[in-house]
Amino acid sequence: xxxxxxxxRGGRGGGSAGEAAAAASRLTxxxxxxxxxxxxxxxxxxLDIPHGAVTVVVGPNxxxxxxxxxxxxxxxxxxxxxxxxxxxxxxxLPTRMIARSVGLLPQSPVAPEAITxxxxxxxxxxxxxxxWQQWSEADERAVAEAMDRTDVTQLAxxxxxxxxxxxxxxxxxxxxxxxxxxxxxxDEPTTYLDIAHxxxxxxxxxxxxxxxxxTVVAVLHDLNQAARYAxxxxxxxxxxxxxxxxxxAVVTAHLVRDVFGLESVVVPDPVTGSPLVVPGRPWQAPGTxxxxxxxx
Ligand SMILES: Nc1ncnc2c1ncn2[C@@H]1O[C@H](COP(=O)(O)OP(=O)(O)OP(=O)(O)O)[C@@H](O)[C@H]1O
Ligand SMILES: [Mg+2]
Numbered sequence: 001x002x003x004x005x006x007x008x009r010g011g012r013g014g015g016s017a018g019e020a021a022a023a024a025s026r027l028t029x030x031x032x033x034x035x036x037x038x039x040x041x042x043x044x045x046x047l048d049i050p051h052g053a054v055t056v057v058v059g060p061n062x063x064x065x066x067x068x069x070x071x072x073x074x075x076x077x078x079x080x081x082x083x084x085x086x087x088x089x090x091x092x093l094p095t096r097m098i099a100r101s102v103g104l105l106p107q108s109p110v111a112p113e114a115i116t117x118x119x120x121x122x123x124x125x126x127x128x129x130x131x132w133q134q135w136s137e138a139d140e141r142a143v144a145e146a147m148d149r150t151d152v153t154q155l156a157x158x159x160x161x162x163x164x165x166x167x168x169x170x171x172x173x174x175x176x177x178x179x180x181x182x183x184x185x186x187d188e189p190t191t192y193l194d195i196a197h198x199x200x201x202x203x204x205x206x207x208x209x210x211x212x213x214x215t216v217v218a219v220l221h222d223l224n225q226a227a228r229y230a231x232x233x234x235x236x237x238x239x240x241x242x243x244x245x246x247x248x249a250v251v252t253a254h255l256v257r258d259v260f261g262l263e264s265v266v267v268p269d270p271v272t273g274s275p276l277v278v279p280g281r282p283w284q285a286p287g288t289x290x291x292x293x294x295x296x
Pocket of ligand 2: 066
């Protein structure tokens with residue numbers, strides 16, 4: 001599959017904020033090369049994140065998704081090339097300014113020991129505070145709203161390290177939301193969540209995009225959720241973008257085979273019409289008769 005397969009346009013055709021997506025990109029990667037010591041993970045990658053749209057990055061384990069996201073959030077310095085925010089190299093922008101524009105939820109964040117939920121979420125407000133005013137009503141409102149939207153208000157006084165994996169994940173999302181940035185980078189935000197909370201978080205992402213025009217980049221492993229929620233889907237393999245565009249253009253049986261090495265059938269999602277990837281038959285013991293659908 002060639003790079004740039006499918007349309008590069010965002011937009012779901014339904015009047016969402018994603019429609020303006022193709023118009024501009026505030027966050028772009030140019031000739032981005034990322035490495036850990038002598039191991040190059042991403043090599044010469046060019047990527048435009050459509051402004052005001054939801055971009056979802058998919059790809060197999062270790063293909064470089066988290067590495068890319070960290071570079072987009074300036075947690076990782078490029079070996080070559082640059083990430084540009086509104087045309088300026090991130091490396092040349094003050095940290096505080098980036099923190100007010102770009103929020104990043106890493107894949108495995110680590111909380112300070114014994115910190116409470118309310119205190120951790122409040123840390124999302126640090127980029128907005130000044131020496132003359134440590135805490136404002138706006139901070140209070142942003143934290144309360146973020147906790148409400150992620151369903152963690154009732155956990156406010158609990159210690160983060162005593163929570164379940166899913167509760168903790170929602171607290172981290174709350175912290176990223178409390179930062180109130182126009183750009184939100186979320187690395188596997190649905191990890192550890194039960195199916196209802198997964199849908200809740202993904203719906204929340206769409207709401208933030210629709211109501212507030214937030215630009216979101218999320219890494220997801222579930223291809224079907226990616227196809228449902230993305231305006232713009234980016235498929236990566238071995239540090240390269242192998243396809244990007246609208247999910248209907250990107251998610252094909254050919255792509256799933258090429259990127260994941262998995263045989264599948266792609267059918268329309270019965271609820272949304274977006275591509276639904278149905279993996280091939282599960283392994284069966286030799287000689288076992290395969291039951292046809294509906295024959296039991
Ligand atoms: N801190 C690090 N030091 C050295 N190598 C690293 C580091 N972080 C990641 N890598 C390597 O870089 C490659 C890409 O890792 P990355 O975390 O970006 O993958 P990923 O696509 O996010 O995978 P996953 O789906 O498992 O989260 C892997 O080979 C990994 O071993
Ligand atoms: Mg990762």
